[in-house]
Amino acid sequence: MRAPVVFARVHSLVGCNKAFQRRWQHTKPFYITTPIFYPNAAPHIGHLYSAVIADSIKRYYQLKGETALLLTGTDEHGLKIQQAAAANDMEPIVFCDQISQRFKVRLMDLADKANIQYTTFMRTTEARHHKAVAKIWSILEENGYIYKGKHEGWYSISDEAFYTSGQVQEAVDEKTGKKVMVSVETGQPVEWTVEENYKFKLSACQDDLRAWLSSNPTAVVPQNRMREVQSWIDMGLADLSISRPRSRLTWGIQVPNDPDHTIYVWLDALVNYITATGYPWADNQEGIKNGWPADVHIVGKDIVRFHAIYWPAFLMAANLPLPKQIVAHAHWTMNKQKMSKSRGNVVEPMAAMDYFGVDPVRYYLLRDGGLADDGDYSHEAVMVRYKKDLAGQLGNLLARCTAPALIPSGMVPVYNENAVTKDDHVLQDQLKALPDLFCDRFEDHEYGKALQAIFDVLSEANRHFTDNQPWNLIKDPEQKARLNQVLFYSVESCRMAGILLQCVMPEKSDGILNRLGVDIKERTLAQAHFGTGWPTMEQHRQLGISHSPVIFPRIK
Numbered sequence: 297m298r299a300p301v302v303f304a305r306v307h308s309l310v311g312c313n314k315a316f317q318r319r320w321q322h323t324k325p326f327y328i329t330t331p332i333f334y335p336n337a338a339p340h341i342g343h344l345y346s347a348v349i350a351d352s353i354k355r356y357y358q359l360k361g362e363t364a365l366l367l368t369g370t371d372e373h374g375l376k377i378q379q380a381a382a383a384n385d386m387e388p389i390v391f392c393d394q395i396s397q398r399f400k401v402r403l404m405d406l407a408d409k410a411n412i413q414y415t416t417f418m419r420t421t422e423a424r425h426h427k428a429v430a431k432i433w434s435i436l437e438e439n440g441y442i443y444k445g446k447h448e449g450w451y452s453i454s455d456e457a458f459y460t461s462g463q464v465q466e467a468v469d470e471k472t473g474k475k476v477m478v479s480v481e482t483g484q485p486v487e488w489t490v491e492e493n494y495k496f497k498l499s500a501c502q503d504d505l506r507a508w509l510s511s512n513p514t515a516v517v518p519q520n521r522m523r524e525v526q527s528w529i530d531m532g533l534a535d536l537s538i539s540r541p542r543s544r545l546t547w548g549i550q551v552p553n554d555p556d557h558t559i560y561v562w563l564d565a566l567v568n569y570i571t572a573t574g575y576p577w578a579d580n581q582e583g584i585k586n587g588w589p590a591d592v593h594i595v596g597k598d599i600v601r602f603h604a605i606y607w608p609a610f611l612m613a614a615n616l617p618l619p620k621q622i623v624a625h626a627h628w629t630m631n632k633q634k635m636s637k638s639r640g641n642v643v644e645p646m647a648a649m650d651y652f653g654v655d656p657v658r659y660y661l662l663r664d665g666g667l668a669d670d671g672d673y674s675h676e677a678v679m680v681r682y683k684k685d686l687a688g689q690l691g692n693l694l695a696r697c698t699a700p701a702l703i704p705s706g707m708v709p710v711y712n713e714n715a716v717t718k719d720d721h722v723l724q725d726q727l728k729a730l731p732d733l734f735c736d737r738f739e740d741h742e743y744g745k746a747l748q749a750i751f752d753v754l755s756e757a758n759r760h761f762t763d764n765q766p767w768n769l770i771k772d773p774e775q776k777a778r779l780n781q782v783l784f785y786s787v788e789s790c791r792m793a794g795i796l797l798q799c800v801m802p803e804k805s806d807g808i809l810n811r812l813g814v815d816i817k818e819r820t821l822a823q824a825h826f827g828t829g830w831p832t833m834e835q836h837r838q839l840g841i842s843h844s845p846v847i848f849p850r851i852k
């Protein structure tokens with residue numbers, strides 16, 4: 297059977313689009329990391345947020361045809377875990393093997409449920425990690441960056457960090473009403489600590505750090521975080537305590553050749569990013585082959601200092617390549633308040649995904665989550681996104697334009713380049729611009745705006761469909777060609793949206809693309825361009841048979 301109208305494949309944008317060109321920039325696996333999570337508390341929506349951002353980036357680069365690696369895991373050493381173990385009357389190792397194991401299972405369950413495709417799950421208690429930490433310590437020592445000194449300061453167990461007197465302030469403990477000292481930055485309680493420990497010459501890295509940031513203006517994003525990091529450097533960096541006496545901190549990796557000292561938990565934890573690439577490598581080439589330097593470290597705003605100052609300083613001092621980018625996201629609040637167990641406002645991610653479905657939650661987190669500013673989570677807001685965007689725009693358009701009443705043959709409608717009306721042009725121009733707009737915003741980590749670009753086009757596509765009234769066109773045999781053209785635009789809008797949305801909503805996109813009969817091999821970013829991948833005159837294509845035509849069913 298021949299198609300009733302002439303199809304012209306649209307080549308103009310395909311060969312020269314920016315997304316396609318960008319594909320050749322990477323010569324190593326694209327490597328993304330999430331923070332490694334403390335195993336002493338149940339995973340919450342904030343943890344899921346880090347993981348969904350990281351996973352969406354991984355899927356994005358895979359759609360561009362790259363190999364991508366994603367690391368996640370658990371941060372199991374330190375005083376925080378030691379004390380949690382003591383509170384449970386357990387040895388830390390038993391605590392970690394039981395509680396952490398349970399947490400790991402919960403974290404993995406969460407990751408599996410949320411379709412987080414991690415390639416490595418790292419536990420800092422693994423032997424390969426101990427080896428990597430001991431090695432980097434020895435190199436820092438050999439390179440003259442470590443010395444023994446007395447350290448006095450305010451220590452926060454919760455943050456596992458020392459603060460200077462200028463970084464703490466008085467506050468009133470909510471529970472006891474007593475005056476306590478807390479960190480200005482995080483609000484966590486601190487205690488005065490005097491001890492002998494090993495120090496890292498962070499002060500010696502100050503100029504190199506400043507130069508690195510000024511020659512890599514997107515090394516830390518968003519801009520407000522970059523400015524914060526620059527101002528910390530400008531205020532002057534004091535040397536950093538990188539061990540604790542064994543008498544205080546037993547639960548950690550021993551300083552090589554000094555059984556009285558345990559390596560500072562943040563040095564230990566940060567090294568996990570290279571452990572996962574097989575560090576110690578035979579040479580840097582091996583590191584590159586395995587993904588290092590990381591392309592993107594995803595971190596929460598509270599741990600920027602560790603990732604944008606301490607981590608690059610350690611790497612510089614060890615002559616190792618620096619990560620390409622640190623992306624710091626803001627936090628999720630609930631009722632505009634920090635989530636906390638005691639306030640009872642912690643959002644349980646499993647329950648949210650059970651209720652709305654996995655992909656709608658992923659979509660909501662990326663659409664409304666803040667990078668620069670905190671986002672306020674509410675189930676009502678997820679529902680609004682579900683009803684308005686997902687069911688209202690995308691699901692509705694897909695159902696309407698593939699309805700058997702309008703396409704009784706089940707054949708994918710084809711495009712007639714010679715019959716484009718003024719009205720069609722409005723939508724067509726938006727469709728042509730969409731892939732680059734989406735890719736630019738996504739690569740700039742403006743996920744909400746990238747998704748908005750898709751839904752702006754879908755809104756225009758819905759308008760185009762409604763204004764052209766295909767339900768009337770089908771009644772008039774003379775309007776057959778016009779009907780096809782009108783349906784083509786809606787189907788094409790859904791196809792392009794389906795391809796682009798794969799990174800954020802993998803399952804729903806799969807359903808959409810199956811419904812449209814888009815071959816599994818024709819779902820890459822290069823095929824997200826207007827007119828790409830549709831049948832020629834010789835290759836007609838059937839819409840897919842959908843067992844569940846409603847992609848976004850009504851939620852009660």
Ligand code: MSP
Nearest residue numbers: 331332333334342343371565566595596597627628
């Ligand atoms: N173990 C360290 C990270 C070491 S990485 C070498 C850690 N762990 S954590 O479990 O406390 O936090 C993990 C991540 O969750 C951090 O990036 C943190 O910012 C993030 N979040 C914690 N609460 C959050 C919200 N309410 N909202 C969004 N993210 C949140 O820090």
